[in-house]
Amino acid sequence: MNERIRIGVIGMGPMGQKHARSVAENPDAQLAAVVTRRAQVGSEMSARYGCRAYDDYRALLAALDIDAVVIASATREHPEHIIAAAHARKDIFTEKPTALTLDDADRVIAAVTQNNVRCMVGFMRRFDPAYAAAKQKIDAGEIGKPVTFKAVSRDPIWPAHEDDDPRTSGGFWVDMGVHDFDLARWLMGQEVRAVYAVGGAFVYPALEQFQDMDNGIVSFTYAQDAIGSAELSRNARYGYDIRTEVLGSEGSVWIGSIQQTALQVLTKAGVTHDVNPWYLERFDRAFRNEINAFIAALRAGERELTPSVYDARAALAIGIAARDSWRSGKVVEVVR
Incomplete structure (x- = not known):
């Protein structure tokens, strides 16, 4: 063409x-x-x-x-x-x-x-240079068999406007967590089988009226001999904090940094550096x-x-299972 x-x-x-x-x-x-x-x-x-x-x-x-x-x-x-x-x-x-x-x-x-x-x-995280490099190293076998997935995703604030109403946006698990659930499948190379989620509206009580939350942790098991977890928050006042680790039988890959630029200032008062302010800056590339x-x-x-649209459905299914687990207090199987 x-x-x-x-x-x-x-x-x-x-x-x-x-x-x-x-x-x-x-x-x-x-x-x-x-x-x-x-x-x-x-x-x-x-x-x-x-x-x-x-x-x-x-x-x-x-x-x-x-x-x-x-x-x-x-x-x-x-x-x-x-x-x-x-x-x-x-x-x-x-x-x-x-x-x-x-x-x-x-x-x-x-x-x-x-x-x-x-x-x-x-x-978009799949197209971030660090995540893309991590995927290549995992697939090349550099850390052996992937056995544990761990994600930290912290937003600096809950932007309370219409599109963030969980009834129309998907809320904490389906909208915010879906990137981590996609990574959980993509980096590990297999499907999530079941989840158990806990959390609550600890900082923004207004979210309770929507049956939504601002801090939560979900643990999950995979189809074959692996486990994982994702910790999500909407009140990281210091900035936008996205980190991921995959532990394998022979090593580990760590992805992400809270710093926006590779600059630290050291004085007698201590060490300072900037942070990623929001997702638009962190994942601009x-x-x-x-x-x-x-x-x-x-x-x-x-x-x-x-x-693909199949990847999107799979990540959505994990998010819905996490939401159902949090509401029920039970382990929930991910719908295929």
Whole structure:
């Protein structure tokens, strides 16, 4: 394929605008259009990138000059937008999660497969250089057989607005934890079998009315001789803290650092350094890498894109099991 891939972006929140910029900066793609309900944002994007702006995603999908779409709309809208894009025969990059229920995740899979379109899901940590290198070393056998997975994911704050209402976003386990659940499968190379979760709304009591939480730990067993855990928090006041370890029979890989830059200042008062302020900064390169990988795969004619809608369903199933375990106080089997 010699022509540039013509892409439309649905949703102009922080992620949509970041993805739009990545598309515009890729020499093999053209940012053809964006979709936003905010007229001023649409005008700003049109002026900045020379693209069209729609206020209805259906108009974008009806456009004949759109080859693919990037879906960065509100989580509750993902199934509708993915399914509509598939029926419009557009290739798709979508933010996670693809759905909030397994039934909707299955509807997404059916639409993608039946319409023979390609769909990639935005589990961006797979495209972070450190995580990608860790995966290569694990698969090469450098740490032997992976036996234990451990993740720490701490947000500095709970951003209390409509899209973070767990009834529409998925909440603590399904929205926030889904990245760690994807890593738990991807890095270990096998499926999670069962989970047990504990936690509560210790810092933000308002979350109790939604049956949601701000701090939690989930432990899990794998299908074959391995265990894991993920500790999640919404009140790491010091910054955005993402770390992962995989322990193998012959060694271990550690991924992540709270530092944003490799600078420490040492004085008689002590040692100081900066921290990653938020996910947009910590995974800036990963966000660009995943969009570039999506475009490269389309140009190369690849049919099977990863992370896939099947990966998204599997991570969602772990999140739902963790939520059910926390609410019931019991070990819960992960639904296949």
